[in-house]
Amino acid sequence: MSRVELFARIRRDHRTDPDVSVRTLAERYRVHRRTVREALASAVPKERKKPPPRKSRLEPAYGWIDEMLREDLRAPRKQKHTTMRIYQRLISEYGFDQVGRTVVYEYVARRRPEIVAEAKAGALHLEGMVPQEHQPGEEAEVDFADVWVRVRGEVLRCHLFTLRLSYSGKAIHRVFKSEALEAFMQGHVEAFRALGGVPTRHIRYDNLKPAVNRVCFGRNRIESERWVQFRSHYGFEPFYCIPGKDGAHEKGGVEQEGGRFRRNHLVPVVDVESLDELNERCAAIDLAEEDRVIHGQRVTVGFKFREEADLLAPLPFDDFDCGAVFNPKVDRNSRITVRQSLYSVPARFIGRTVRVSLRANDVVVSDRGKVIARHPRLTQRGASHDDLDHYLEILLGKPGALPGSTALATARKEGTFTEVHDAFWNSVRQVHGDREGTRLLIQVLLLHRHLDAEFVIAGMTAALQIGGTSPDLVAIEARKAEKAHRDARPLLDEDDCAELGIDTAIMPAITDDTPDPRARPRTVAPGGGADVITLHPQGPKLAERPLPSLDIYDQLLTRRRKGTSA
Incomplete structure (x- = not known):
């Protein structure tokens, strides 16, 4: 029993029986008579006297x-x-x-x-926070946050880009492999495109290394030229926060936004086929979160964003090319080196200089304006990514190099070299030996350049079923599968109707006997032979075209030079 409750019971007994003595109450509750007198004098017990603190030996x-x-x-x-x-x-x-x-x-x-x-x-100042008021369409905040993602079963450390409008709290999130300047600018481009405009006053940043070369006194920064070009293209000004924890408070909205999004939508670790798929999910989540109400607000994020959307500055006509351009030379391994990472290119370009566009999540290699290779961007020093298709011409002369090649290991890891490929390879090696069998497999792999993978795999499956090992047989069966797939398509789908100007309301009336507007006119050859394909007439008929006039040429025949006789 607490001391307060003890006092309450003593006072209650005394009210019930005023003649009860102090001694009786003390014996009843097993306390000293002095405690009973204190309880009768006041319902609030006196605080216990604290002993003086013991002197510390320190x-x-x-x-x-x-x-x-x-x-x-x-x-x-x-x-x-x-x-x-x-x-x-x-x-x-x-x-x-x-x-x-x-x-x-x-x-x-x-x-x-x-x-x-x-x-x-x-120093006459104290630490604390001062509430701020933001005007619609004027300010935004940007930051990166670390996030782990499982891509095709491999766990990767990626970076979550977040741009948050200060007034409405509307945020755009995208995931990139690195925090490089290309990813930094690409995040802005996609955020501006999703928002439909650019903040008119400024965007708050911490001292991100991709954009800032040197931090000077105060808020002065020496920016990279590429970043200055990007800002000038979209027409906004940066606001750099002071270094350290104090600077984080100057953009506290986006500091907590990255962590909130990660906890709510990326836990547990998401499993995707590519970062493009994950970014599509993020875009859908950003739209769904417009119904969210931020703590302390009385309306949704979407309601406030619609209020400031029209106040944003308009986007420029063209997007900024965020890729960094390099011109490396292809080495004898049919590779190029871009920022200490290695990427393969087709073997026919060995010894030549190619153009590389290093983007946020991928690397695009081109020659004379034509794309010749595309790879996922690598972020580790010395890492490599090889495409098996780039080495097929070399492997035709060196088939023994295929089993231990890094390109084959990459193809197996990414699922492009399937169990069907392995089964066909084992089959042709048993019949023709390792060297010749590997060459036959390489000839089949060359079919991927002209046919979709599913049709080539179907061709190999059919060849295995009948015990065939010829690449020509695989090609024939692959083209049969492609034709069967094409013939199985519906006669007209909604896209075709939109292209041909057909009302979708009459779709049920179209049957298999209905002529296909996409098909070229066909006529039957005499004697029941094969169909003869006739082309659509190109342009107006010859009979409907007026004959050209030759009057102007007749004038040339009647002209005479000066000083000449008739």
Whole structure:
């Protein structure tokens, strides 16, 4: 029973029986008579007297420790006293070894913030937050947050780009493999496109290395030329926050937004086929979150965004090309080196210089304006990505190099070299030997350049069923599968109707006997032979075209040069 409840019961018994004695009440509740008198005098028990604090054995060292902590106020951030260092100095410099390190730790943990507060009080300012008001369409905040993603079963560390409008809280999220300038700018491009405009005043940033070459005094920064070109193209100004934790408070909205999105939508670790698929999910989530109500607001994010959408600055006519351009030379391994990562190109370009566009999540290689290779972007130094198709011409002369090639390992890992390929390879090697069988497999792999993978796999499956090993047989069966797939298409779908200007309301009336407007006119050859394909007439008929006039040429025949006789 608590002391308050004890007093309440003593006072209740006394009210019920006023003649009961103090001694009786003391015996009834097994307390001293003095306690009964205190209860009858007041319903509130007196506070217990606290004993005076025991004198600490560390007290002689208080002054020395305080002086060390005051020195830390002016010391560099990474050269301040730790508790262990203070303890060591007390023993070595002052000969004080009367206490253990735990006692020193407890005192330092209590005293250090007090000394910091005393120093700030002397500077006439205190730490705290000041609520801000943002005007619609004027400001936004940008930041990156780390996120782990499982792509085709492999766990990758990626980076979540977030752009958040300060007024409405509308945020755009995209995932990239790196925080490089290409990803930084691509995130802006996709965010501006999703928002339909650009903030008119400024966008807040911390000191991101992709955009800032050097942090100067105050908020002055030396920016990279590529970043300046990007800002000039879209017409917005940057606002760089001060370094450290204090700068994070200047864009607190986006600081918590990245973590909130990661916790709510990327937990557990998402499993996707590619980052493009994940970014499509993020775009759908961003639209769905317009129905969210931010803490402290009374309307949804979408309601406030519709209010400021028309106040954003319009987008430029063309998007900015965010890819970094390089011109590497293809080495004898049919590879190029881009930012210390290796990518394969077709073998026919060995020794030539090609053009590379390094983008946020992919690498595009072109020659004379034609794309010749495309790879996912690599972020690790020395990493490589090889396409098996790029080495087929070399492997025709060196078939023994195929089993141990990195290109084959990559194709198996990505699923482009399937179990059907392996089964066909084993079959042709049993019949023709390793060298010739591998060459036959390479000839089949060359079919992928002209036919879809599903049709080539269907051709190999059919060849395996009948025990065939000829690449020509695989090609014939693959083309049969392609024709069967094409013939199985519906006569007209909604896209075809839209292209041909047919009302979709008459779709049920179209049957298999209905002529296909997409097909070329056919006529039957005499004698029941094969169909003869006739082309559509191109342009107006010859009979309907007027004959050209020759009058202007007749004038040339009647002209005479000066000084000549008829």
